[in-house]
Amino acid sequence: MPTKLESEADLVAQAQAGDENAFVKIYSRHSRHIYRTAFNITQDPREAEDVLQYTFLKVFRHLEQFWSESRLSTWLTRIATNEAFARLRRRHVQKLVSLNRPIMTGGGTPMARNFEGCRDDAGEIYGWIEWQAIFFSVLN
Numbered sequence: 001m002p003t004k005l006e007s008e009a010d011l012v013a014q015a016q017a018g019d020e021n022a023f024v025k026i027y028s029r030h031s032r033h034i035y036r037t038a039f040n041i042t043q044d045p046r047e048a049e050d051v052l053q054y055t056f057l058k059v060f061r062h063l064e065q066f067w068s069e070s071r072l073s074t075w076l077t078r079i080a081t082n083e084a085f086a087r088l089r090r091r092h093v094q095k096l097v098s099l100n101r102p103i104m105t106g107g108g109t110p111m112a113r114n115f116e117g118c119r120d121d122a123g124e125i126y127g128w129i130e131w132q133a134i135f136f137s138v139l140n
Contacts, residue, residue, distance in 0.1 A: 008072055051083045
């Protein structure tokens with residue numbers, strides 16, 4: 001009777017030879033783990049599902065590059081982890097807003113951002129905070 005690792009190696013070899021059923025079995029064995037890994041990183045079920053699909057699409061396209069000396073689960077996890085972190089980076093970048101871009105109002109009318117009266121001198125701000133701390137310590 002073959003061990004789990006031997007049967008996994010056999011499945012990989014069969015999938016590399018073009019056997020779609022072997023690839024489906026690989027997906028069935030590893031999809032839950034890959035989804036959980038992606039969800040733990042992204043904290044978003046839709047993102048985790050996208051990571052799962054991307055991971056197996058990439059595996060399908062590049063299965064011939066897999067080294068049979070390695071564990072398939074390690075390779076799959078690395079692909080999923082890389083994709084999940086890439087999605088987090090893209091999500092973070094999308095949240096950044098240019099300060100030169102106008103604000104869209106509820107009516108769809110653009111409104112210029114107003115920074116009049118804003119201080120941009122860090123030393124001045126720190127001095128003000130320090131002065132307040134001294135002032136309030138004297139009052140107490």
